[in-house]
Amino acid sequence: MSRAPSAAPRRADVVIVGGGFMGAATAFFLRRHGLSVILLERDLIGQAASGVNFGNVRRQGRFLPQLPLSNLSRDLWGRLPELIGEDAEFLPSGHIRVAFTEDNAARLERYAADCRPYGLELELLSGNAARARFPMLAPDVHTVSFSPADGHANPRLAAPAFGRAARRAGAHVLEETEVTGIGKDGEDFVIETRGQGVFRAPLLQISTGAWAQAMAATFGDHLRLIPRGPQMGVTEPVPYRIGPVIGFASDVTEEGVYLRQVARGNIVFGGGRRTDANLVTKRAPLDPLNTIRQMPHLARLLPDIARLRVIRTWSGVEAYLDDDIPVMGPSAGVAGLFYAFGFCGHGFQLGPGVGHVMAELIATGKTSVPIDAFHIGRFRGPDRPNV
Structure with a gap:
């Protein structure tokens, strides 16, 4: 994908930071809900863990509460040509x-x-x-x-295909756009970038994979990511x-x-x-x-x-958590903030499903499959203080 022009809007309904599989898929499905979206990727869409993994599209062997999400994602894998116009060699x-x-x-x-x-x-x-x-x-x-x-698919094709589909659907996808600062000002999140200026949105999703720990900590959500x-x-x-x-x-x-x-x-x-x-x-x-x-x-x-x-x-660089379960859902304490990262080496199959469900959650406040087990709040508690 080529670099988006600098004339992208400064404000949208949702800003997504991180253009791996999860971020690109969420951008695509958010456009189907009618929300305006700006997707910011430091390098190229799908260049990090999303593009260097094995390409496994498997459900068996997963954490059992993850199977509803995995089943939804498998259905979407089978419908990629009609959804995004490409099959990613599934x-x-x-x-x-x-x-x-x-x-x-x-x-x-x-x-x-x-x-x-x-x-x-x-x-x-x-x-x-x-x-x-x-x-x-x-x-x-x-x-x-x-x-x-x-089965299996080509990881080099999947995330970029969703990125192109999101752009065709009207999302503003900016590659080679590094985020240098992130915070909240009143109702809006403020995202500062190198070379592309400042973006604002009332809703923010962080999908930066192994680099998400520091961003989550900015908003008081602390966890150990390896x-x-x-x-x-x-x-x-x-x-x-x-x-x-x-x-x-x-x-x-x-x-x-x-x-x-x-x-x-x-x-x-x-x-x-x-x-x-x-x-x-x-x-x-x-x-x-x-x-x-x-x-x-x-x-x-x-x-x-x-x-x-x-x-x-x-x-490639993948993100692992102590319990081998991803972080997915709203922030533990900041309204309008959402996470989808830390898929511990088994996120490729989940990509379409994560995008679909995160878009549901952001747009409607509800999800069609349960994701409570993935909430970042599980890292709080008397034995795991959020500090």
């Missing part, structure tokens, strides 16, 4: 989680039972049945949990034969790897250990040893991957 190829031990298989079975009341139906296959359905897997697979309607970098990689292309996304079902960090094959034949992979990211340089260093650590666990899932060359590795 492929509902299915998603499987693979267990190799009885303990991990038992966890899959419990989750399949627990998620059913939330509207997610999973198919469990064990032993010969699992190997017959998914012959690419290792022969010692114990149990597979299959979510047939999940910037980390995922370890991603891609192999040389081989004939396409792996439909579903494949993930290792384990609570051991190093074993938590996953992979998917794109239509061009390359196998994209990630998971395992993360590196510490730097908010000043906006970089997350790569650790070559992490790639080496990933390989035996990837080969445990898909033995043939051991024969392939890794042609590129990368990382």
Whole structure:
């Protein structure tokens, strides 16, 4: 996306700071509610965590109270062409989680039972049945949990597509516009920028990912946000034969790897250990040893991957919270202020749904799915003072 002209209006109904997936999607859906919107992005739309992640469009394995939001988002993924005119290479190829031990298989079975009341139906296959359905897997697979309607998409395309759609819908999208100051003056929020002047709005959403902690603290909402970098990689292309996304079902960090094959034949992979990211340089260093650590666990899932060359590795800056649950909803104490950040490495699938629900909340004060579990107020209390 190109930089918006400096003639953007100085005031709107809503200013959104942060043009990742959440901010761009919220801008788009707010225009469908008829509100005027200014979206400010320091770099380019979707350039940070939204554009460097694995591209998983999965529901299984999520925090159960997150499933209503995830289900809504999955419906929107299926309707992207009619909504925004692009599909972001979304492929509902299915998603499987693979267990190799009885303990991990038992966890899959419990989750399949627990998620059913939330509207997610999973198919469990064990032993010969699992190997017959998914012959690419290792022969010692114990149990597979299959979510047939999940899949994957291209993270480099999704957020920019929503940014373009928001602009076509009438939102003013300003890229390369750094926010240098933020506060509230009477009824209006005042957002100062470098090079584009000052913007005002009675409603403000902060969606700045790993950089949101300082902005939230400006308004008295304190929390600990940890910037980390995922370890991603891609192999040389081989004939396409792996439909579903494949993930290792384990609570051991190093074993938590996953992979998917794109239509061009390359196998994209990630998971395992993360590196510490730097908010000043906006970089997350790569650790070559992490790639080496990933390989035996990837080969445990898909033995043939051991024969392939890794042609590129990368990382990005993601935001993690202590409880591994995002912040989403209104401020704990400032009227008109809203948050959508800290999605802890699993926000890509939620992007359309977050935008839809945040726009509902901002425009109407209500949401079609529950989001109370994500309120920033959970970080207050006698044992977690908001100071």
